[in-house]
Amino acid sequence: MSSTLMKTSLSRSLVVHILLSVACIVATFPIFRVIAISFRNTDTVSASSQTSFPAPGQASFDDYIHFYTDAILPKELLTALKAPAKPTAQLATPKTDEAAPAAPKSDDPFAELDAASEQKSERTWYSNYTDLFTKHLFLQWIYNSLIISLSASLIGIILAATAAYAFSRFEFPGKKLASGFLFMSQMIPGPLMIIPVYLVIKSLNLGNTYAGLVVAMSVTILPFSIMVLKGYFDTVPKSLEEAARVDGCTAASAFFRILLPLSTPALAIAFLFAFTNAWSEFLLASTLIDNVELRPWTLGLMEFSGSYDARWGLFAAGSVVIALPTMSLFLYSSKYVISGLTVGGVKG
Amino acid sequence: MHVNITPALIELCKLSGILLLILGLAYGYLWLNYKLWSFRLYLLCKIMLGVSLGLTLKSAGSSWLTAGFAICIPILVGCYFRFFLKGRYHTASYFLAPAVMGIVLLFLYPLCYEFYLSFHDLNLNTFSGWIQEGKAPLAGAFGLENYVEVFQNRATGQSFFIVFLRTILWTAINLFFHVGLGLGLALLLNTPNLKGRALYRTILTLPWVVPQVIAVLVWRADFNESVGFINQFIQVTNQLCSFEFAGQTIAPLTWIGFQTQSWFLNPNALFAAACIVNIWLGVPFMMINALGALQSIPQSVYEAAAIDGAKPFQRFLHITLPLLKPVMVPAAMLGAIWTFNNLNVIFLMTDGGRYEGADILVTDLFKQSFTYYRYGFAAAYSFVIFAILCLFTFLQSRVGKEKPAAKKRPPLADGAKSSGVPLSTPLRSTGA
Numbered sequence: 001m002s003s004t005l006m007k008t009s010l011s012r013s014l015v016v017h018i019l020l021s022v023a024c025i026v027a028t029f030p031i032f033r034v035i036a037i038s039f040r041n042t043d044t045v046s047a048s049s050q051t052s053f054p055a056p057g058q059a060s061f062d063d064y065i066h067f068y069t070d071a072i073l074p075k076e077l078l079t080a081l082k083a084p085a086k087p088t089a090q091l092a093t094p095k096t097d098e099a100a101p102a103a104p105k106s107d108d109p110f111a112e113l114d115a116a117s118e119q120k121s122e123r124t125w126y127s128n129y130t131d132l133f134t135k136h137l138f139l140q141w142i143y144n145s146l147i148i149s150l151s152a153s154l155i156g157i158i159l160a161a162t163a164a165y166a167f168s169r170f171e172f173p174g175k176k177l178a179s180g181f182l183f184m185s186q187m188i189p190g191p192l193m194i195i196p197v198y199l200v201i202k203s204l205n206l207g208n209t210y211a212g213l214v215v216a217m218s219v220t221i222l223p224f225s226i227m228v229l230k231g232y233f234d235t236v237p238k239s240l241e242e243a244a245r246v247d248g249c250t251a252a253s254a255f256f257r258i259l260l261p262l263s264t265p266a267l268a269i270a271f272l273f274a275f276t277n278a279w280s281e282f283l284l285a286s287t288l289i290d291n292v293e294l295r296p297w298t299l300g301l302m303e304f305s306g307s308y309d310a311r312w313g314l315f316a317a318g319s320v321v322i323a324l325p326t327m328s329l330f331l332y333s334s335k336y337v338i339s340g341l342t343v344g345g346v347k348g
Numbered sequence: 349m350h351v352n353i354t355p356a357l358i359e360l361c362k363l364s365g366i367l368l369l370i371l372g373l374a375y376g377y378l379w380l381n382y383k384l385w386s387f388r389l390y391l392l393c394k395i396m397l398g399v400s401l402g403l404t405l406k407s408a409g410s411s412w413l414t415a416g417f418a419i420c421i422p423i424l425v426g427c428y429f430r431f432f433l434k435g436r437y438h439t440a441s442y443f444l445a446p447a448v449m450g451i452v453l454l455f456l457y458p459l460c461y462e463f464y465l466s467f468h469d470l471n472l473n474t475f476s477g478w479i480q481e482g483k484a485p486l487a488g489a490f491g492l493e494n495y496v497e498v499f500q501n502r503a504t505g506q507s508f509f510i511v512f513l514r515t516i517l518w519t520a521i522n523l524f525f526h527v528g529l530g531l532g533l534a535l536l537l538n539t540p541n542l543k544g545r546a547l548y549r550t551i552l553t554l555p556w557v558v559p560q561v562i563a564v565l566v567w568r569a570d571f572n573e574s575v576g577f578i579n580q581f582i583q584v585t586n587q588l589c590s591f592e593f594a595g596q597t598i599a600p601l602t603w604i605g606f607q608t609q610s611w612f613l614n615p616n617a618l619f620a621a622a623c624i625v626n627i628w629l630g631v632p633f634m635m636i637n638a639l640g641a642l643q644s645i646p647q648s649v650y651e652a653a654a655i656d657g658a659k660p661f662q663r664f665l666h667i668t669l670p671l672l673k674p675v676m677v678p679a680a681m682l683g684a685i686w687t688f689n690n691l692n693v694i695f696l697m698t699d700g701g702r703y704e705g706a707d708i709l710v711t712d713l714f715k716q717s718f719t720y721y722r723y724g725f726a727a728a729y730s731f732v733i734f735a736i737l738c739l740f741t742f743l744q745s746r747v748g749k750e751k752p753a754a755k756k757r758p759p760l761a762d763g764a765k766s767s768g769v770p771l772s773t774p775l776r777s778t779g780a
Contacts, residue, residue, distance in 0.1 A: 020548050020552075021413070028557075030563060034571060158446075173433065187741060222450060242443075302700075319566065322562060323559060327558060
């Protein structure tokens with residue numbers, strides 16, 4: 001059979017494996033980086049500062065190995081796991097080196113304050129994570145995002161499903177115009193809508209509230225969800241509903257009892273898309289929300305990574321906390337998501 | 349560890365109450381219209397209703413746009429019921445009504461609003477007047493000055509065509525690498541009898557799965573001049589791998605174009621960095637699309653070709669590529685639109701527009717409205733971008749329609765059909 005015709009030689013499969021491994025390293029490199037940074041007890045991104053690497057000719061092979069592994073492995077976590085008794089003692093050494101040149105400059109009025117704040121916060125490998133939840137409103141931000149994106153995508157999907165049913169099953173005057181509008185709306189540049197939506201939400205007196213953000217987001221994701229769901233509804237045979245109609249179902253109950261249960265996968269896809277869209281949304285949120293307590297996590301992380309006072313340790317820890325659940329959710333459903341996207345979104 | 353849970357829940361209860369109320373009103377409105385459409389005075393009543401509503405709003409101090417919208421909506425609804433629906437299509441309109449309400453209020457109305465703004469000179473000077481009295485001076489003589497300024501007077505100091513060309517370059521580079529690398533990886537993954545395929549595929553999907561904001565910010569941290577990993581990596585790897593050749597020290601990474609530099613201050617480097625990040629983000633989408641299409645090509649087609657004496661390269665050229673086309677062309681088209689309109693990557697890489705010189709149209713638009721507060725100008729600008737995008741899509745769909753007819757291969761018609769199968773039963777097409 002095929003195995004005789006398409007035999008792969010050993011060398012060829014070796015090449016394939018090597019190429020794929022390289023691709024895998026490139027694909028996962030920033031993920032390992034962010035995990036590694038999140039366990040650093042300093043706020044820098046790098047393990048070793050630029051000058052500390054030995055000059056050419058002096059660097060041993062070990063130095064190189066250390067450089068590459070330090071970049072992607074959470075060193076502090078590993079040492080803490082190996083010797084849980086004294087993680088702080090190891091970590092204290094680089095800190096004193098850094099602090100030493102700063103101490104003699106006593107004419108700096110803030111030196112004492114700096115030193116005090118340095119001493120007070122004894123940092124361990126997990127202190128970025130604890131800081132995130134104790135010193136910042138990170139949990140509140142996650143909660144906000146969760147509430148906003150869940151309700152926005154729920155409302156969006158309910159509206160989209162009914163509209164997609166009408167588009168898929170019924171003829172009505174102006175249908176072509178409406179589907180053309182839906183397709184065109186994919187091309188509208190994002191910032192276009194922000195100012196007028198902001199003004200509308202303000203005039204509805206919903207500025208700086210969850211409700212305003214929810215309403216705005218659920219409508220923003222509507223066109224895309226309608227297209228995905230319509231694409232799927234078109235593939236469900238019409239005869240199923242017709243049979244139900246013959247048996248005395250109304251159109252509405254045929255929709256709710258026959259079509260919706262049959263298209264749970266597509267609904268899940270559309271929901272997931274709407275959810276992730278709202279989950280990582282920051283443009284609308286940054287214009288509609290001023291209150292720190294109402295922020296979604298995107299704005300919080302962006303604040304941590306600002307260019308003038310970046311706190312990369314906090315940022316990395318926050319990213320890990322956000323990304324791990326999102327990634328596992330997506331990996332679990334990725335094959336459904338992508339195929340559903342191609343069938344609905346593209347074929348329109 | 350302090351979380352305020354109750355305010356959100358209370359607000360959501362309120363929100364759902366409002367939504368239900370609106371839904372009820374919408375259905376009542378629909379029902380009433382279906383009852384009344386055939387009366388002789390129906391249209392007249394609608395016109396009077398619209399005009400009175402509009403005038404009330406106008407006297408209450410809203411802009412002409414809002415008043416005009418209020419006048420038009422009842423009249424349009426009346427005309428639609430009278431001349432198009434004629435009492436039919438009950439079910440369809442009941443199903444459509446909620447979505448249409450949302451879209452009209454928060455999509456169509458803002459769109460008209462923006463269009464209206466694009467003819468007015470709205471900036472920080474005139475903004476308070478706009479909010480209080482709903483008035484802003486017309487831009488130029490016919491209100492077209494904003495559209496002229498898009499091509500001439502720009503606060504960023506970069507001409508429209510430079511930014512436009514950069515956007516084209518951005519889209520082209522990204523699309524080329526997305527499709528090329530994605531197809532390459534998919535072909536590698538599709539090697540027969542590959543061990544650990546599921547694992548490789550899962551790992552390679554990861555960049556698509558990470559929230560985009562996080563991925564871009566992590567990359568930005570690594571592109572940092574002094575503390576980022578990229579510069580150190582270039583330095584150390586050059587040191588490790590450099591060798592003497594013809595009297596010169598050749599550092600491999602520098603030789604292929606990478607060097608340690610301040611990535612954010614040099615516009616070209618910033619643009620390159622943004623491209624790298626976006627390529628990293630976008631390859632998995634194309635890869636999984638291509639893999640799904642590849643796996644749906646039946647092995648028997650290849651076997652038949654092999655028996656007929658086709659070399660591997662010929663099989664790729666004449667079987668794989670044509671059968672990939674129906675999946676990859678729409679995916680690439682979608683990818684092109686997404687890349688063209690991709691605000692996130694460049695916006696976050698330039699730290700919200702703080703670093704200049706790598707803006708594409710969308711981020712430039714954002715900067716014009718939120719850094720320079722030229723709202724009227726930005727409105728005109730956004731419609732110019734929208735028009736460009738529509739033109740591109742139109743041309744692309746024309747080209748896409750003509751090609752398959754010209755390149756039809758009769759012997760493969762059967763195979764092409766079988767590649768269409770997974771599209772109609774989508775949920776199995778990418779199963780391992």
